[in-house]
Amino acid sequence: MAVCSLQAAVAAVPPEQAASALFGSGQVETMVSEAHGLTAQGRFQEAAGRLEQARKLAPQASGPLSALAHTLYSASLDADSADVAKLRAQAESYARAALERFDGDPLAQEILRRLAGDNERSSYQPSREAAQAFVEGEVFFHKRKMDEARAKYREAQRADPGYASAWLMEGDTYFVEKNWVAAELLFRKAAETDPLHPQAWRFLADALIHLGDRRGAENALYKAIEAVPNQRQGWERLAVLAAAGGRPLAALNLKRGASVDFDEKNGKSELTLSSEFSGTTASSDADHAIWLAYAFKQANMRSAAHKAGRKARPFELELASWKAALAMAEGGGDQAKMPLRPELRKLKAIHDAGQLEAAIFTLMFSEAYRSEFEAWKNANPGAQRRFIEQFRLMP
Structure with missing residues (x-):
């Protein structure tokens, strides 16, 4: 369960x-x-x-x-x-x-x-004994019987030391009691047990804030975002710290202007443009042209993959589609060809800076991109944090 x-x-x-x-x-x-x-x-x-x-x-x-x-x-x-x-x-x-x-x-x-279908990567499956003890601990936790809850979480830890949530929730019992030091130690243990557990990093940040360690809290929140970039809670906490430090984050607020429905049976695509483009044409409206190029690229790649007897990889599809879309904004100084929407202008600047991959992983993340995301992080340590600090953007 x-x-x-x-x-x-x-x-x-x-x-x-x-x-x-x-x-x-x-x-x-x-x-x-x-x-x-x-x-x-x-x-x-x-x-x-x-x-x-x-x-x-x-x-x-x-x-x-x-x-x-x-x-x-x-x-x-x-x-x-x-x-x-x-x-x-x-x-x-x-x-x-x-x-x-x-x-x-x-x-x-x-x-x-x-x-929305964006579950975290395959959830850790604890042993049966650990899972049962954890559920019993949850019951005590929600009854605010913290000593009994801790005993059950520790039982789960002994049964399965790799079960990060058991360490996390023992830490939360101390957090409830405002024992920030004990909470911090256990949250850190949970994060070390599973570095891709976003709540472990986020809860660690909460404890560190109470301990007065703002830098440590910020580092933990970047780790939470690296674990699951489309989980809002980590971003919201990081935004508070960033604003307090005088370098606020701005939300990209990407409003998608096109979608593609692909029928795997017959290999045909149906393109839908946002209603705001009714009455405009790609030649008269740069944003219209950008989203049309995005949709056509998606449709063409899916069709080609279908003919080859395979499915297009989601990240490959998204990256190629954005490259095709933003190529429409190559104005060479011609402002008439530049997008009007602020989020498209920001993405154009990111594309020009060679940071489009980072933008997709950070601002448009889907679990379907997980394998490419982990490979990118391994090849580019710290790149996501550098991207955020350079462009000051959040989803």
Whole structure:
């Protein structure tokens, strides 16, 4: 069951300024925590009932809604195939409703990321004994019985020392108790156990902030982003530190102006341009031309791969499509050919600086790019951080 890994992804205590938006009151926070414990045990209906009570007590809070999304998504992982689509549609609806109330709700963000098909790389599969102890620890954690939770997390560690989430969650028990030193040690152990565990690095950053180590926290957040670049929580924390240091990050906010639907059966593509381009032509509108070139390149590459009896690799497809698109903006000083959208202008500057690969891995990441991303990081140590520090951009 993947429930445990998802709960570990979001179980850190929220910052005080977010707690009000998430829960509204301590009573609601307790009810949501109890529901998470029920979800960990697979008692989904009971969890949903508790969360419905929490919703009535705090109708404007996001936490009960995102927790409902979490419960429904978790239920979908064990459901019969006929029920999966319905459960996930409901989970998406609740997650979006949560973000309407508080757009910083980390659990709602993560549920939507996973529903979009962008799950993290293959989740670590702990031993059966470790997984069972971890679930029991989750139940105690959400009942705020930290000594009992620690005992279970340690049992999971002994059963499977490579299970990073067990080290992470023991650290979180200390974080709840404001024992920043113990939390920092265990979060660091989790990160060392699995360097691609973004929550381990993010939780480590939280502990280091409390310990007054701003530089260490920043380093940990860059590691969180290197692990999973499209997980928002790490970016949001890094943005706060960057702003405090006088070098803020700006969101790229890429709004895609074209899409390509490819039918693997007949090898045909259907191109769709954004409605904003209605009434314009590629010759009269540079942005129109850029997105049209992007879509045509995708369609042509997919068609060629289909004829060759294979599928185009997603990163290869994205990189080639952006190269073709941004070539349309080669104006040679002719401003009429330069894009109007600010995000396209920024991407043109990045392309001209020879940093297009870094931009795709950092600002448009998909788990489908994982193998190329890991190879790129190994060949270019520190390149992602240098890219961020040079262009001051986030997704």
